[in-house]
Amino acid sequence: MDIIDEIFKVCAKHNVKPTKHCIFVKIAKQKLYLFKEKSLIAEYPVSTSRNPPSCVEGSLGTPWGLHKIDGKIGDGLPLDTVFRARKPDGLLSEQTDEEKKKNLILGRIMRLRGLEEGLNSGGKFDTYSRYVYIHGTNQEDKIGTPNSHGCILIGSQNLKKIFDETEDGSIVYIEK
Template structure:
């Protein structure tokens, strides 16, 4: 098996936490602004990403992207059209470009992969829980300036890529953010 950049980190974290690696595995590199999707240790695809407004942080209300091992707990948005805006994980019926300038903000668009942390006291539990913080991998309305896009702690993908990625990974997939 060929081990690509990031996959060895996933295996090491799984071993440290006594967690069995999943067939699909995701490595998110905050420094590189890359998300890598692995299948049985082989690199499937690399995506450009954007992250939190603030530096990485697992602390509640920090607006930083949480680090550590997570898994995809819920997949939301099957069949929604590209650019669909979700509020409270519910599709609004409008795509982001259908909102007027006074309504524009950093939207959750297209698909949602809701993450749950696996490291108690780090990204799971009181004051640091990624799931309770509503940390997702999701599409964005900020594609025009994607290099400068910022979230409230979520991992952002371009909308067409979000659909591709969403369709490729099952619930339960491990996601290491570092």
């Protein structure tokens, strides 16, 4: 089955209308695929969680299933902007050496909200309350290998393209 057909099938199962842009993340391949009106327009390497995929709060695993972008943060800011609690907190160059060793949230944030009750939405399975994002990282050399605490990490230039191309509310399907 084609990737976009899989997304549409899952959307139909959950009575969710597919959006103009759909994002598909394949954890096993550490890849993100961007579709526009059923056509693949871009493919990018990403990093998902170091821990096994998981929808459970506190697991630090990347949640799977049907999601949507619910909040886009950072439009117009420099791509080396560091975010803490979804607020800009200076540039990467302004951080201490100790901070630069951490896997920081950089550039843009696309916050995810799970759309499957009991899997990635509600209770201890809630992607949104876990603060799972698609975002940039200062550890771009590790993209393509598992390196996050549950988020989907992507290179800043690729992140900007996706951020600028997609609308808030766009469908994101993460395959376990």
